[in-house]
Amino acid sequence: MDDIHEFVAGHKRHIDETVNLLKDTLGRIEIGSVEIMAVATMLQNIYMGIENILDHILRNVHGTRTDRGGAWHKELLKKAVAHDIISQGVHDMLREHLVFRHYHVHGYGYMLKWSEMKPLAENAEAAVARFFAELTDRGYSKS
Numbered sequence: 001m002d003d004i005h006e007f008v009a010g011h012k013r014h015i016d017e018t019v020n021l022l023k024d025t026l027g028r029i030e031i032g033s034v035e036i037m038a039v040a041t042m043l044q045n046i047y048m049g050i051e052n053i054l055d056h057i058l059r060n061v062h063g064t065r066t067d068r069g070g071a072w073h074k075e076l077l078k079k080a081v082a083h084d085i086i087s088q089g090v091h092d093m094l095r096e097h098l099v100f101r102h103y104h105v106h107g108y109g110y111m112l113k114w115s116e117m118k119p120l121a122e123n124a125e126a127a128v129a130r131f132f133a134e135l136t137d138r139g140y141s142k143s
Contacts, residue, residue: 007056008141012132015049018042019125026121037109039121044104046124047097050131054080057140073098086134093127096120 022042025035054076058064062083066076077094080086086094100120104112135141 004057004061004140005142007060008053008132008135011049011053012141015046015128018045018049019128022046022121022124031114033110036112036114036117040100040104040109040112040117043097043117043121043124044101046128047094047101050094050097050128051076053135054085057085058083061140073102085138085140086131090131090134093130097127 022039025031025039025042028035031039051073055066058066058076058079062085064079064083066072066079069075074095077086077091077098081088081091097120100117132141
């Protein structure tokens with residue numbers, strides 16, 4: 001289990017640093033198109049870090065893999081709930097980030113609308129805290 005704790009701690013440091021950069025960006029007086037694209041990338045990085053953690057726990061603790069088909073991102077979240085790594089509530093919260101990640105990866109940055117992504121960006125710190133609190137409660141993290 002120490003390997004899992006170290007893996008989670010390493011990713012948590014990267015995610016926390018990204019959240020700090022996001023907070024700094026959100027603290028700016030004006031959010032222009034460059035900042036919107038930067039925030040989108042930060043949100044994607046945060047979510048992908050969370051996916052890496054969930055995938056690692058599923059493979060190394062629960063001995064299950066997620067097929068890398070077209071819906072593997074959704075399946076990963078479902079498996080994390082089924083194995084009680086995260087609650088349904090955290091799943092639902094992360095699902096919003098997954099939908100945004102998909103849009104960001106498959107779209108063009110200039111098409112992003114601040115009004116649509118602002119709530120997700122402003123809630124990122126709380127979402128990350130809730131995710132890691134559940135990992136700690138379930139013994140996957142020492143933080």
